[in-house]
Amino acid sequence: MKFTLNWLKRHLKTDVQYQILLDKLSAIGLEVESFQDQGADHEQFLVGHILEAVEHPEASKLKVCKVNDGTKTLQIVCGAHNARPGINVVLAPIGTIIPSNGMKIKASKIRGVESQGMLCSAEELCLNNLLNKTSNSLLLDQVDGILELSSDVEVGRKLATVLALNDVIIDIAVPSNRGDIASVYGIARDISAAIGKLVHYPQQTIVESCRNDIKIHIDRTTQCGEFLCRKISNVIDRGQNEEYVKLLGMIGSVSDLPLVNISNFMMFDYGRPNHIYDANKVKGNISVRKALDGEQFVMIGGNEVQLDASVTVVADEEKVLSVAGVIGGELSKVDAHTKDIIVEVADFSPLEVTTARRFLNMMTEAAYRFERRIDAANSSFFMDIISRAILDQCGGEPSNVVTAKGQRVEYVAEILYDHSRFEALVGYNISKDLAISILERLGFAWKQSEGMLRLQIPSWRLGDITRQEDIVEEILRIHGFENLPSADLSVQYKHLSEYQRSNLYLKETFLDRTRGVLASRRMTEVITWSFADEEGVKGLGYKECIKLKNPLTANLKVMRPTLVHNLLQLAHKNLSRGTDNFSIFEVGHVYLESLEEYQMCCIAGIRVGNILEKNVHTDSRPNDFYDVKGDIYAICNTAGLNTEALSIARADSQYLHPGKSATMCIGNKLIAVLGEIHPMTLKRYDIHQNIAVFELFVDRLPIFTPKLPRAQLQLSDLQSVTRDFAFVVDDKLECANIVKIIKLVNKDLIEKVTLFDVYVGSGIPVGKKSVAISVKLQPRVKTLSEDDIQDVSKLIIDKVVSTFGATLR
Known part of the structure; x- marks a missing residue:
């Protein structure tokens, strides 16, 4: 999620340098993916004034300009059609770095004429979003060509000073379970527990001046928890809110319409998606329901789609107004002529929003937040906040708020926390008073209960925090991992017996040697997610999987029960990019409830295409069953296992070819499956190459023992x-x-x-x-x-x- 430092400081009182703030954001789990210091990026640019512009002697489309930089006159060759005498422009002197492409300006000759700098366009300056959206008198409307500045601007001044580009654009990663930080206010609220002080939103009072007679119906087939709407009549276009436009422009989400900017700004600022309809385009009452099969919907922008019954919509008595939580409709949107509006604030189900946006094959900012769960406890509060913003900017006459209640998901709201769990999990203790102080700063209410803390989970963290371990994590991330004392790692193994420590070492040694052996057999090691697509692994025969409560994405819902699925996905990706012959392997854990401790170490590999390419001496040969059998034998030899002791039987596997697959056992213990992938399985992965695969279960191998020195190989002199x-x-x-x-x-x-x-x-x-x-x-x-x-x-x-x-x- 993108925001700016100045935007954050609307809600956070702090004087720390932004580099320290960025470090602290990452330290508490709000990972900073990138940042851009606008002031530093534009520090070298100056306001220049074109004194003369004549045609280049060797190129009619170029102009040779004399430009005053405030102290001297420079000669600059420019290709912009609007370069002419008498205008103020943005000058990049020699040594300046262009923000859009990182190019460094050097003195050069262009078609034989010396050029001592560059005149810049808005695109080159990364200032496109500020054009046409603001009444800033210093920045003229010029997208096609070099950027023109007002004649009132003093020549020679720094552009960053003139346009107040003293901000830092920050982009953080928002985890799937942290919808509470998908807003600037939410980020400020979280970071304020570690640094600075939170500036709370003031309560707004809206004086109702008209009646809202719209009735709202939430169909029981939907999972909409709540739907609020307010009508505001006689709104007026008074121009843009300069602050909103500038901040939205910095993150690339600014619009020409003031109402749209208010809606977007409040969503980014407070984390509540909302929608504004043109009231005169809404016919009758409003319902939240499932779409009809084949029902037509025209999205904002004009694209028309046919919906089906899996999609939840907001509709009036004639048409679909919006796809709930995803996108509004063209036939009910506000425009420059809108006079009366209906403001929607709703609590749509994350699952239904995900289903709808997948159906439409799109991701919107609203869907992004609904999928991560919004704070449904603040609906009325937020309705008054956005209403006040509209009234202040556009005027109007507000009505009462009409509210409809639907089916709401119930979450764990209280946790009984024993502070001794902190030391048990972390191996280090902090005082109970410090822990309480941190929890209070994070918004937890508490009271003593038989020596433990009965914690009230803040509404914005419901569904995310469900157990004591989550509380320990919250305390630890705010206290700071950097404050944990250093420890001798060898101490961590003192509770293990000498036998256990030896076995751990031998297992790791075996895995390292195995990596070397497989690499010597022309296989490449890969690392894939520990998560997998539920439908994909079910297609391999794994019906019962460990499901994630908060998956990273909708395609990674379960812990992987096998390494094979991810390797086949990787094979498809490589084949689609033109790599036809390759062999890869992975060492990692698989996860099943039926396993002891729910996990097991495995080694899996796939061989794709040909193992031998056609040449002048021989024909090509595809990988087959015997190649992966050789891989397993090589691994077993590394473990000191006698391959003669392995019993081989026909594999009964859903994803393997029935006539070209096998299982390997030691006694009655299954240690490996191998073979060629079933053609129907290959078809599901859209793979058109033969693939051989093996999966070896490391934890089922005999207990690792130190390998004795090999006896010398005795060759017989007698004839066989x-x-x-x-x-x-x-x-x-x-x-x-x-x-x-x-x-x-x-x-x-x-x-x-x-x-x-x-x-x-x-x-x-x-x-x-x-x-x-x-x-x-x-x-x-x-x-x-x-x-x-x-x-x-x-x-x-x-x-x-x-x-x-x-x-x-």
């Missing part, structure tokens, strides 16, 4: 022997079981068992399949005789036949 076998087995039998049972026949002699063919077709009975397996025998003591080989072969055949009911082909 390979024998192939083909068995006909049930087509439901997993081939991995056959491989595993063969390895157990003679562990000392059988070195390697490989499945190299599976056949179904002619000559094979229905419901059966033929599997071909190669067995490598490696003697260690003596060379194998034919009888030795036959004995082992018979044992293999007998074991497979007896175990699986197989027949030898």
